[in-house]
Amino acid sequence: MEKIAIIGGGIIGLTLANYLDNKKFDVTLYDQSTGQATGASAGIISPWLSKRRNKQWYALAKDGANFFPQLIQDFDLDDSIYQRSGTLLLRKQKQLEELYELAKKRREEAAAIGEIRLFTEAETAEHLPLLKPTAALHISGGGRLDGIAYLQRLRSLAKNKGIHLVNQSITLKQTASLQVVVDKQTVNYDRIILTPGPHLKNLLKPLGYHTDIRPQKGQLLAFQTDYTESANWPVAMLDGEADLIPFAEGKILLGATHENDGSWDLTATKEAFKQLICGASEFLADPARLFSAPYNYRIGTRAYTSDFAPFFGLLRNELLVASGLGSSGLTTGPYIGYLLANYLNGKTITDWSAYQKPLENYIHR
Ligand SMILES: Cc1cc2nc3c(=O)[nH]c(=O)nc-3n(C[C@H](O)[C@H](O)[C@H](O)COP(=O)(O)OP(=O)(O)OC[C@H]3O[C@@H](n4cnc5c(N)ncnc54)[C@H](O)[C@@H]3O)c2cc1C
Incomplete structure (x- = not known):
């Protein structure tokens, strides 16, 4: 079984974790919870009348909103969690x-x-x-989506799927391989997926990356x-x-x-x-x-990027990232989690250019 670590248990991380094929992957999700945007959010899902001119962002937000009926069905979300x-x-x-x-x-x-x-x-x-x-x-x-109730529901589903939920902050260390450092112990994973909101910048810094996030x-x-x-x-x-x-x-x-x-x-x-x-x-x-x-x-x-647009994808084969969701992340976050999970499950290719600029626009050495 491939060992996967997800760093960040907000809306992207937990949605992604729950869509991963648990016959293929042994998943551990680390979350420190502090400052989390999902738990603090207002809950509005209504992207269509935004005057933003970024066509890729609109395509992502539109498809993210379209995705809600499937999300409700897949995770059995009742009216107390999401309501049209x-x-x-x-x-x-x-x-x-x-x-x-x-x-x-x-x-x-x-x-x-x-x-x-x-x-x-x-x-x-x-x-x-x-x-x-x-x-x-x-x-x-x-x-409207109740961010707190959504995460609660997804944590419960994740536990039932055998996902390990660890309430701790981690850092990353590059030696011969990329490692997760938890409580001064290093742990190896086949893949690491970073969904830590604005903390992505600090997590990638020791690896020599500059990240456009504030x-x-x-x-x-x-x-x-x-x-x-x-x-x-x-x-x-x-x-x-x-x-x-x-x-x-x-x-x-x-x-x-x-x-x-x-x-x-x-x-x-x-x-x-x-x-x-x-x-x-x-x-x-x-x-x-x-x-x-x-x-x-x-x-x-x-988490904001300079052009206010989210990004997600493969930074390296063993390292995936998603951040920059700004003020519409409840709308785009579940869909991004789903797309990344589909890729890992082997169902899709990685051409997400309809939804975003190349990753190098946001992360470089
Ligand atoms: C006040 C407010 C209102 C909002 N209202 C709306 C709205 O109405 N509609 C809408 O669509 N969007 C809204 N948003 C935006 C939306 O909430 C975010 O874009 C979205 O929740 C981001 O999800 P995320 O999973 O990327 O990050 P987060 O939800 O921030 O989750 C990231 C998680 O990673 C954890 N983490 C970070 N670093 C580490 C580490 N080193 N180790 C372990 N864990 C780590 C954090 O503690 C956090 O729990 C709002 C945001 C705020 C703050």
Whole structure:
């Protein structure tokens, strides 16, 4: 059996681990958990109306969103983990009309976008009573993924598959072969797959690689409200940085910040609280009801490349990498994990050029 180590138990690492053929591979997944983006994420799966011009990123995000029905089936994800809740976009009237046209165009190649409708003020408030009456664009295919619940489910499936889950930080060492260093002990593997988010840069440095990755701090607020009917509410992408992501039993997420200066810092700040509630207040029907609910912070570190695009693939035959997922990694991460697993299982070739620039653009000696 081939011995594989996966470094990083976020959305890519755990999805990949679960898609690997357990008759072929003996898999160990190392995860230190600190600063993990997946566990801190807001949960929005709705890439179609992004104005980003990077065609490869859009192809990856579109196919990543298309992949969700298969993911749900393969891992038996219930509504508490993923729900096709629909998405509301709140913008000025003229922008809504432009987005409506864009949505119709994008649907020609992305049926997953679902039904597209311009909502009247009253319809918006009826579908999402958190909001005051405001015109909005509704797309029925948008969804929300609970990152924490997803990882919990995949860890449980991984254990059942015989995958070894090790809660430890590792480093890499190059001697005659590439080795994993755990607690000062070196361990040999046939292949090592690095899915450590922004930590990829530090992991590859001792091997002589320069990696184009920077960490970005993200904070969001998770309110435990007394809204009892929140389970089927749509996600609202507000005009500005704040978005509202309702989950069952009154849990409402408000996020997220994008703090380039924060880099690795994981402390909760009053400034983030202020920024998020200011961003949302003007859209809310009853701001006091939401903001007086008990809340906690979720804080994670996103990985960004210079061109904001993810990368994944073979750095060397025995070393695979995936990182740079930025702020849309819940959408692209599961699909990247699946593609890498398919390659390792022997099912596909490695031409992923439709989805990304060559790996050398991001990692070089
Ligand atoms: C606040 C916030 C909100 C977000 N909202 C959304 C959203 O709404 N929609 C969306 O699509 N995306 C969102 N994202 C982005 C998304 O969460 C990330 O792009 C995605 O989760 C990255 O997944 P990953 O597996 O690459 O990395 P991570 O989830 O960061 O996982 C990497 C793991 O590797 C571990 N690790 C690192 N180094 C080592 C080491 N040396 N040894 C062992 N383990 C190690 C880390 O501790 C971590 O657990 C958000 C991110 C944040 C921070």
